[in-house]
Amino acid sequence: MQGHGLNSGSHPGDWLSGRALASHARGHWFEPSIAHRTSDEHGRRSEQVTTTALDVVGGDRSTVVARINGELRDLSTPVAPDDVVEAVSVDSPEGLAVLRHSTAHVLAQAVQQMFPEARLGIGPPIKDGFYYDFDMPRPFTPEDLDALEKAMVAIIKSGQRFERRVVDEGDAVRELAGEPYKLRLIGSEGGADVMEVGGLELTVYDNVDAKTGERCWGDLCRGPHVPDTRYIVPNAFKLMRTAAAYWLGDQRNEQLQRVYGTAWPSKDDLRAHLAFLEEAEKRDHRRLGAELDLFSFPEQIGSGLAVFHPKGGVIRRVMEDYSRIKHEQGGYEFVNSPHITKGQLFEQSGHLDWYSDGMYPPMQLDAEIDADGTVRRQGVDYYLKPMNCPMHSLIFGARGRSYRELPLRLFEFGTVYRYEKSGVVQGLTRARGFTQDDAHIYCSREQMAAELDSLLTFTLNLLRDYGLDDFYLELSTRDPEKSVGTDEEWTEATEALRASAEVQGLDLVLDEGGAAFYGPKISVQAKDAIGRTWQMSTIQVDFQTPQRFDLEYQGPDGTRHRPVMIHRALFGSIERFFAVLLEHYAGAYPPWLAPVQVVAIPVTDAHNEYLDGVAGRLREHGVRVEVDTADDRMQKKIRTAQKSKVPYMLIAGDDDVAAGAVSFRYRDGTQKNGVLVEEAVTEIVDAIAKRTQV
RNA sequence: GCCGCCUUAGCUCAGUGGUAGAGCAACGCACUCGUAAUGCGUAGGUCCGGGGUUCAAGUCCCCGAGGCGGCUCCA
Numbered sequence: 113m114q115g116h117g118l119n120s121g122s123h124p125g126d127w128l129s130g131r132a133l134a135s136h137a138r139g140h141w142f143e144p145s146i147a148h149r150t151s152d153e154h155g156r157r158s159e160q161v162t163t164t165a166l167d168v169v170g171g172d173r174s175t176v177v178a179r180i181n182g183e184l185r186d187l188s189t190p191v192a193p194d195d196v197v198e199a200v201s202v203d204s205p206e207g208l209a210v211l212r213h214s215t216a217h218v219l220a221q222a223v224q225q226m227f228p229e230a231r232l233g234i235g236p237p238i239k240d241g242f243y244y245d246f247d248m249p250r251p252f253t254p255e256d257l258d259a260l261e262k263a264m265v266a267i268i269k270s271g272q273r274f275e276r277r278v279v280d281e282g283d284a285v286r287e288l289a290g291e292p293y294k295l296r297l298i299g300s301e302g303g304a305d306v307m308e309v310g311g312l313e314l315t316v317y318d319n320v321d322a323k324t325g326e327r328c329w330g331d332l333c334r335g336p337h338v339p340d341t342r343y344i345v346p347n348a349f350k351l352m353r354t355a356a357a358y359w360l361g362d363q364r365n366e367q368l369q370r371v372y373g374t375a376w377p378s379k380d381d382l383r384a385h386l387a388f389l390e391e392a393e394k395r396d397h398r399r400l401g402a403e404l405d406l407f408s409f410p411e412q413i414g415s416g417l418a419v420f421h422p423k424g425g426v427i428r429r430v431m432e433d434y435s436r437i438k439h440e441q442g443g444y445e446f447v448n449s450p451h452i453t454k455g456q457l458f459e460q461s462g463h464l465d466w467y468s469d470g471m472y473p474p475m476q477l478d479a480e481i482d483a484d485g486t487v488r489r490q491g492v493d494y495y496l497k498p499m500n501c502p503m504h505s506l507i508f509g510a511r512g513r514s515y516r517e518l519p520l521r522l523f524e525f526g527t528v529y530r531y532e533k534s535g536v537v538q539g540l541t542r543a544r545g546f547t548q549d550d551a552h553i554y555c556s557r558e559q560m561a562a563e564l565d566s567l568l569t570f571t572l573n574l575l576r577d578y579g580l581d582d583f584y585l586e587l588s589t590r591d592p593e594k595s596v597g598t599d600e601e602w603t604e605a606t607e608a609l610r611a612s613a614e615v616q617g618l619d620l621v622l623d624e625g626g627a628a629f630y631g632p633k634i635s636v637q638a639k640d641a642i643g644r645t646w647q648m649s650t651i652q653v654d655f656q657t658p659q660r661f662d663l664e665y666q667g668p669d670g671t672r673h674r675p676v677m678i679h680r681a682l683f684g685s686i687e688r689f690f691a692v693l694l695e696h697y698a699g700a701y702p703p704w705l706a707p708v709q710v711v712a713i714p715v716t717d718a719h720n721e722y723l724d725g726v727a728g729r730l731r732e733h734g735v736r737v738e739v740d741t742a743d744d745r746m747q748k749k750i751r752t753a754q755k756s757k758v759p760y761m762l763i764a765g766d767d768d769v770a771a772g773a774v775s776f777r778y779r780d781g782t783q784k785n786g787v788l789v790e791e792a793v794t795e796i797v798d799a800i801a802k803r804t805q806v
Numbered sequence: 807g808c809c810g811c812c813u814u815a816g817c818u819c820a821g822u823g824g825u826a827g828a829g830c831a832a833c834g835c836a837c838u839c840g841u842a843a844u845g846c847g848u849a850g851g852u853c854c855g856g857g858g859u860u861c862a863a864g865u866c867c868c869c870g871a872g873g874c875g876g877c878u879c880c881a
Contacts, residue, residue: 251810355876356809363878367809370876402817411854411872467881499881533807536879628881716838744843751842765840777841
């Protein structure tokens with residue numbers, strides 16, 4: 113009972129502000145019939161009938177809040193005759209967020225029941241659920257989560273009402289004397305973003321026992337909430353994990369203990385969500401990488417540094433080969449640059465000043481120091497390169513350049529090393545050594561728009577060739593605080609990017625102020641087979657590097673001009689793209705990418721020789737084929753091949769040998785028997801050439 | 807980097823402070839079989855590394871490495 117809290121509500125951007133929030137709400141124009149305005153100037157309840165939003169749109173428990181004149185409000189909100197009242201369903205994004213937010217309150221109440229010393233942080237709804245932060249005497253354990261879930265169910269079943277109460281700042285401060293973090297929210301800390309009190313008033317949501325009317329708990333919160341805790345379905349929420357999190361997301365602040373939960377309108381929805389998580393886990397590239405023998409991270413090499421095994425190496429090589437061909441056709445020229453460089457290069461580029469924390473520390477060479485510590489000869493620092501752009505810029509500047517050479521497109525599979533902080537390294541998606549499919553395009557200001565336009569088309573087509581086809585684009589614009597260059601340059605580049613994006617007819621999301629210091633950026637976001645979004649390609653305009661490297665070309669008028677530089681990586685990094693494709697396909701690659709495209713399975717070892725011949729025919733066409741001559745039964749070989757996710761199994765027994773045929777078994781278990789060898793070869797070679805999935 | 811958890815055979819995992827286990831994979835032998843596991847056998851271990859407590863440590867404590875989940879970060 114001692115816990116009074118403020119809830120700052122949600123982080124902006126996590127919900128409600130997302131694009132294209134389809135509303136399931138129905139609109140109602142309230143017709144005044146029996147209602148009377150009831151509030152007197154002292155706010156006392158009168159005996160008159162109060163008409164609330166619930167009266168207008170409620171009754172159905174799937175309606176959790178109302179939108180009154182466009183604002184989300186509690187169902188208990190009184191409405192006036194000319195108010196426009198819409199029901200907001202728990203199935204809508206807004207309604208679901210309210211359900212999750214209310215569930216977060218129940219969690220916080222349960223935590224303070226079990227741990228009276230716990231102090232409240234913030235507890236917003238997020239994608240798929242909610243979290244709540246607590247200052248705890250000790251971290252939560254998995255057993256705590258079980259116990260908290262049970263306590264939450266008890267709270268839910270007791271049917272506490274969420275009651276909104278407006279408080280003035282003085283009352284709020286008194287009421288929340290025991291909640292230091294909430295007090296800090298009431299003060300200026302965190303700003304309006306976190307306060308979320310509508311900018312006008314502070315409100316507390318009290319949890320009131322349905323039977324006794326006793327106030328059980330409360331939290332300062334903008335709301336709105338579901339009418340009572342029974343709107344939360346006891347078996348449709350689950351506490352997922354605990355983690356530490358910095359107060360207000362700032363590394364300099366205290367670390368609080370965060371509990372993540374998920375909550376849904378129904379048990380089936382929860383079950384579907386858990387099934388999705390299970391599917392995602394099955395596809396996890398770290399798991400599949402080991403299962404399919406594609407790559408590993410030997411501890412002896414170091415964190416975040418992968419080795420690719422033969423099967424992973426094949427996939428990687430095919431990915432690179434295809435990309436090379438496309439880049440060659442796209443007018444790129446291929447360059448190479450070393451992995452290490454003197455630090456001076458990164459001083460010139462500016463990276464050493466800004467990003468040295470993210471670089472491996474230098475190797476000092478050639479220094480001579482006496483026994484007494486006197487430096488006899490100054491050494492030179494060499495660094496592993498964390499990016500390729502300075503090297504490409506040196507190539508551009510290696511000789512005088514003509515406008516006739518532009519756009520000059522320099523491409524390299526450039527391996528870079530970044531000293532990622534230990535806690536962020538994650539499989540192939542966040543490694544310390546990785547290879548970018550990196551290119552830098554040097555062009556004139558006049559060429560920039562057309563170049564960006566064709567580049568974006570090139571990018572999307574390449575991604576489509578690898579099997580990704582559901583995209584949206586994100587445009588990151590200038591942060592005036594952290595950027596260089598003139599307004600004119602930025603506007604021109606940003607508009608060129610925007611225009612090129614619009615040509616594609618894809619959704620374009622604005623990432624205000626998200627650009628790097630040197631220029632605006634477009635990134636391609638791709639959805640994978642189970643609907644997860646990955647940031648793939650990035651295209652950045654850079655005015656800064658050409659200046660730092662004093663890059664020039666001679667124009668048709670004979671004067672020197674500064675080129676514009678476009679950075680672009682389509683895979684981002686090969687390793688990361690490898691991981692995305694692996695998860696996208698769940699290891700069941702289309703034939704052109706599959707490390708082993710065909711496994712030939714003899715019914716008995718008497719048919720080995722025949723299948724060796726078939727395999728030979730396939731190899732003539734460059735097909736990656738293996739004959740399984742192991743001392744196993746045929747069924748076992750099928751199982752083995754199936755588990756390795758090979759696209760084609762070719763089986764042959766006496767019947768096939770007699771007919772000069774083979775029998776197909778596909779990954780989905782279907783079969784096609786008695787196919788003449790030549791037809792089988794054609795089918796397989798054809799699918800590989802066309803890069804189709806089977 | 808910060809917080810929490812984890813690390814036992816190639817993989818997935820059991821294992822009360824008292825002599826290290828299983829399944830799969832590998833290898834050998836037998837079996838010769840028509841669309842997801844034939845049988846029998848063999849081998850495989852610095853219990854992540856180092857230090858400590860203890861008569862005794864895979865097990866308890868400390869330090870380090872690596873991993874996982876988050877936070878912060880991601881040129």
